[in-house]
Amino acid sequence: MSVPLPAVTPDHEAKLRSLRSLIANHKRWDILFAGVGVICLAFGMLAFVALFFQMAIDGTPRINWDFFTSFPSRRAENAGILSAWIGSTLVMFVTALAAVPLGVGAGVYLEEYAPNNWITQIIEINVTNLAGVPSIVYGLLALGLFVYQFGLGQSVLTAGLTLALLILPVVIVATREAIRAIPIAIREGAYALGATKWQTTSDHIVPYSMAGILTGVIIGLARAIGETAPIITIGALTFIAFLPPSPIGTEFPFLNFDWLMSPFTVMPIQMFNWTSRPEEAFQVNAAAAGLVLVVMTLAMNGLAIYIRYRLRKNIKW
Amino acid sequence: MASIPANSATIAMGKVDPDRLRFKFSRNIKERLIEGVLFFAALVSVLTTLGIVFILVYESIAFFRQVSLWLFLTDTMWTPLFSEPRYGILPLLTGTLVTSGVALAVAIPIGTIIAIYLSEFAPFSVREVAKPFLELLGGVPTIIYGYFALLFVTPLLQKIWPDLPGFSMLSAGLVMGVMIIPYVSSVAEDAMRAVPMAIREGSYAMGATRFQTAVRVVTPSAISGIAAAYILGISRAVGETMIVAVAAGMQPNFTFNPAEPAATITAYIVQVALGDLPHGSIGYQTIFAAGLTLFLLTLFFNVLGHWMRRRYREAY
Numbered sequence: 118m119s120v121p122l123p124a125v126t127p128d129h130e131a132k133l134r135s136l137r138s139l140i141a142n143h144k145r146w147d148i149l150f151a152g153v154g155v156i157c158l159a160f161g162m163l164a165f166v167a168l169f170f171q172m173a174i175d176g177t178p179r180i181n182w183d184f185f186t187s188f189p190s191r192r193a194e195n196a197g198i199l200s201a202w203i204g205s206t207l208v209m210f211v212t213a214l215a216a217v218p219l220g221v222g223a224g225v226y227l228e229e230y231a232p233n234n235w236i237t238q239i240i241e242i243n244v245t246n247l248a249g250v251p252s253i254v255y256g257l258l259a260l261g262l263f264v265y266q267f268g269l270g271q272s273v274l275t276a277g278l279t280l281a282l283l284i285l286p287v288v289i290v291a292t293r294e295a296i297r298a299i300p301i302a303i304r305e306g307a308y309a310l311g312a313t314k315w316q317t318t319s320d321h322i323v324p325y326s327m328a329g330i331l332t333g334v335i336i337g338l339a340r341a342i343g344e345t346a347p348i349i350t351i352g353a354l355t356f357i358a359f360l361p362p363s364p365i366g367t368e369f370p371f372l373n374f375d376w377l378m379s380p381f382t383v384m385p386i387q388m389f390n391w392t393s394r395p396e397e398a399f400q401v402n403a404a405a406a407g408l409v410l411v412v413m414t415l416a417m418n419g420l421a422i423y424i425r426y427r428l429r430k431n432i433k434w
Numbered sequence: 435m436a437s438i439p440a441n442s443a444t445i446a447m448g449k450v451d452p453d454r455l456r457f458k459f460s461r462n463i464k465e466r467l468i469e470g471v472l473f474f475a476a477l478v479s480v481l482t483t484l485g486i487v488f489i490l491v492y493e494s495i496a497f498f499r500q501v502s503l504w505l506f507l508t509d510t511m512w513t514p515l516f517s518e519p520r521y522g523i524l525p526l527l528t529g530t531l532v533t534s535g536v537a538l539a540v541a542i543p544i545g546t547i548i549a550i551y552l553s554e555f556a557p558f559s560v561r562e563v564a565k566p567f568l569e570l571l572g573g574v575p576t577i578i579y580g581y582f583a584l585l586f587v588t589p590l591l592q593k594i595w596p597d598l599p600g601f602s603m604l605s606a607g608l609v610m611g612v613m614i615i616p617y618v619s620s621v622a623e624d625a626m627r628a629v630p631m632a633i634r635e636g637s638y639a640m641g642a643t644r645f646q647t648a649v650r651v652v653t654p655s656a657i658s659g660i661a662a663a664y665i666l667g668i669s670r671a672v673g674e675t676m677i678v679a680v681a682a683g684m685q686p687n688f689t690f691n692p693a694e695p696a697a698t699i700t701a702y703i704v705q706v707a708l709g710d711l712p713h714g715s716i717g718y719q720t721i722f723a724a725g726l727t728l729f730l731l732t733l734f735f736n737v738l739g740h741w742m743r744r745r746y747r748e749a750y
Contacts, residue, residue, distance in 0.1 A: 146645045154551025157544045158564055164612045165571050168582045175585075222475030230469055231476070243480050249666070249736035250729065251673025253700050254486060256707070257725040261489035265713055282482050289479065313461060315468045336573070343575020346675035346700065350707045350721075385577045385676075392581050392680055400585060407578050418573040422566045 172411060176404030184405060188358040189387065193398030198406050200357045201387035204273070205342055207361060207376060208383055211277020212284065212341050217334055220285050221323070224292025224330075229318055248286035255283045256350025264351055271352045273361060274377040279347050284337030291333020295326035328428045332421045339417035343410060345385035357382040384410045490729055493722030500716055506723070512686040512702070514720045515709075521720065523727055525686040529603065529696035530731075533678050534671035536607025536692050537614055541667055544611075545618030546660065552619070553626040554648040565620075572616035580680030583609035588681065601683030601695035610677050618667045625659020625743075626652055658742045665739035669732045675700035699728045 187197025223244075231237040259279035269275045299322060307317040323330075361379035384406060391403035498506070501521045509522025548568075552561050588605040592598050598605075629652050637647040653660065683695030684705040697705065703721045711717045 143643045143646065147643050150645045150648070151551070151555050154547055154555055157547040158551065158560075160544060161548065161571060161612070161615050162564075162567055165567070165574075167586070168574070168578065171582065171586045172578070219475045219478050222472045223479060226469075226472035226476040230472055240476050240480055243483050245740060246733065246736055247479055247483060249669055249732060249739075250486065251675070251700065251732055253673065253675045253703055254490075254725055254729050254732075257703070257722060258482070258486045258489055260707075261493060261722065262485055266489075282478075285479055285482070313465050315465055339573055343577065345575070345577045346679075346704065349704050352707055385575055388581070389577055389676065389680065392577070392584065403581060404585075407581050410575055411578050414573055414575055415570060418570055422569060 169411065172404050172408045175401055176406075176408040179401055179405035180408065189382075189390075190358075193396060193402055196391075196399075196402055198384065198387055198409065200360060201382050201384045201406065202409070203360055204357070204381035205383040207273050207381065208276045208280065209338055209342055211274060211377070212280040213334070213338060215278055215281035216284050216288055216337060216341075219281070220288025220334075220337075221292050221330055223285070224289045224296065225318060225323065227289070228293050228296040229314070229322060244286050244289050248290070251346075252283055252344055253346040253350055255279055256347030258282070259347060259351045270378060271380060272378045273381045275351055276348055276353065276381065276383070279351065280341040280344060283344065283347060284341050287337035287340065288330075288333050291336070292326065292330050295329025295333070296322055298329065299325050328424055332425045332428070335417050335421040335424070339414045339421070342383075342417070343385055343414050345389055348383055348386055349389070353380070353382060353386055384413075486729065490722055490726040493719050494726045497716065497719035497723040501723075510688045512697075515706075515717055519716070523699075523724065525688040526697060526699045526702055526724065527727075528688055528690060529678075529682070529686065529701070530672055530698040532690055532692050532696065533603045533607045533610060533674075533682060533698055534668060536604060537610035537671045537674075538664070538667060540608055540611025541614035541618050541671075542664055545615045545663070545667070546622060548615065548619040549622035549626060549660070549663075550648050550653065553623045554644060554652060568616040568619060572613075572620075574613075576613065576674060576676040577680070579609050579613050580606075580677045583677055583681035595693075598693055599683075599695055601681060602693055603678075603682045603696050604692040606678045606680075606682035607692060609681065610671055610674055613674070613677065614667045614670055617670055618663045621663035621666060621743075622656075622660045625656040625663065628659065629655045658745045662739045662743035665735050665742065669735035669739065672735065673700065673728065673732050675704060679704040699724050703728075 184197045185202065186199055187195060188199050189201075190196040223240075227237065227240065227244075231240070256279065259275055263269045263275040263278060264271060269278075303321055303325070304317055307321050312320070357380060361376035361381055388403050388406040388410060391399045391406065394400070506521055506523055508524070509520055510524050511520035511522050512525045513520045548564075552564060556564065583605050584601075587609055588598070588600060588602065591602075591605055633651060633655060634647055637651040642651070678698045679701040682698065682701065684697050684701050685695055686702065687694055687696035689696060702724055706717065706721045
């Protein structure tokens with residue numbers, strides 16, 4: 118006693134066919150778009166690979182021990198990046214020393230201490246906006262304020278502080294995100310045992326968010342080490358054939374702070390200087406310096422991404 | 435019973451050991467002090483902004499005492515270092531506009547497609563590889579991109595188009611576009627992933643395909659976040675310095691033709707900073723006037739972008 122199926126009329130079949138072709142058509146769009154997506158992604162990656170290989174092919178012949186131990190020179194084949202990488206190291210040291218306590222402190226304050234009032238809101242909006250200020254504007258701030266108003270000159274200290282201000286938003290945001298991931302029960306546990314706010318923060322909150330903070334600091338420093346515009350703006354010299362005074366002295370107290378006020382050059386400035394020369398030999402130097410710089414920043418960023426990845430896998434509250 | 439010490443009775447009666455009180459008092463002082471120090475750290479960011487605004491406005495006022503604002507905004511020549519100086523910001527603005535326009539013509543379509551692909555189409559494994567890769571692309575120093583634009587992209591374009599000069603806004607803009615792709619795609623993708631799954635499920639339940647769901651349902655739902663991604667991309671392009679300084683030339687040029695060399699606001703600041711201008715001269719003040727223009731431009735885009743981004747966050 119089954120219900121008879123409606124007879125398949127030619128009209129019916131035509132409708133079915135058109136429906137099927139409609140569906141197939143729409144599915145074709147799916148595949149087409151997935152293809153376009155892969156192409157666009159591949160374009161981005163290809164640009165990156167082209168950039169890296171172009172630099173590697175041009176620069177590798179110049180990379181040898183002498184390149185790292187020679188000063189810049191008017192003769193391209195003798196020129197090296199000694200003053201540049203030492204300058205970069207010293208500037209990064211100042212930057213880290215200024216940006217880490219200030220950034221972590223600000224992040225801890227905003228997450229753990231800040232009352233919900235207009236001052237806090239202003240600070241928060243301000244951090245967001247600072248992250249979008251072009252780096253060259255920080256250079257103008259440093260030129261007007263640090264170099265001339267405070268009289269710090271075109272020194273390692275000025276550059277380090279400028280870059281510290283530049284990466285401050287990065288460190289603050291990373292600290293806040295790391296702290297926000299810590300469950301409230303940790304704080305309640307500490308308070309229940311009679312700990313004060315600072316004891317809770319310094320013994321629990323900050324150590325537990327250390328990996329996240331570290332990620333932010335490394336990303337910030339990787340950005341600072343490649344930053345060229347603000348350093349040019351403060352008027353850092355490009356031809357420096359000497360080193361800042363050594364920070365370790367031979368006499369008591371064995372520490373020497375003259376290097377803070379010394380003129381300097383950094384890797385990206387050295388590279389910019391060589392890039393803008395017409396002689397091809399200098400452009401080869403630029404490629405070599407660029408290769409060193411790109412490997413440095415990639416290593417730092419890669420480390421940060423790896424730490425974050427490990428973090429996501431390991432921590433389960 | 436007699437073994438109970440006498441002072442335990444006094445504690446039970448509510449009298450507190452004075453030593454403990456003193457301890458707590460010092461503890462409070464330390465707590466307040468630390469809070470103050472942390473508050474100061476947070477205040478540094480506000481002081482930075484105030485410092486930026488102060489120094490830009492202060493030096494610009496000195497500049498505008500000598501040059502009228504009207505001339506600054508309408509004159510079509512920017513030659514502050516010539517013997518007959520002209521102070522019209524327009525050539526620098528067109529340079530900035532054209533390079534940013536070329537960059538966005540690259541970054542917006544490609545960034546959007548990557549965002550849609552990663553958020554709606556890509557299998558998990560592809561996303562796990564692609565996202566860190568894009569992040570690395572965004573972390574490359576801009577001077578490297580500048581080198582790439584001048585010594586790789588420009589010769590490449592000259593093979594296709596032999597008339598292209600050695601410095602051009604076109605090659606600088608194209609490379610800047612590649613640099614901005616990760617910013618646009620990551621913010622846009624975040625916006626699309628914030629769209630609740632139920633909305634997609636509704637669309638699939640109606641028989642829509644992946645492509646239809648992505649383009650007609652998810653994209654319109656995330657539109658303000660995607661717009662924010664574009665606007666933050668614009669802000670990034672306007673403030674970008676080293677690529678244009680290296681590859682677009684440093685001569686102010688009042689033109690809308692991307693195949694010509696021209697200077698942007700940022701490139702002008704670099705050019706002046708490379709020279710040796712005495713502190714307090716009008717040439718020195720011009721970079722602060724140019725910097726103030728740049729700061730206001732990017733501030734406008736940033737505020738607009740964040741405002742739009744917050745709007746989509748409130749939607750769900």
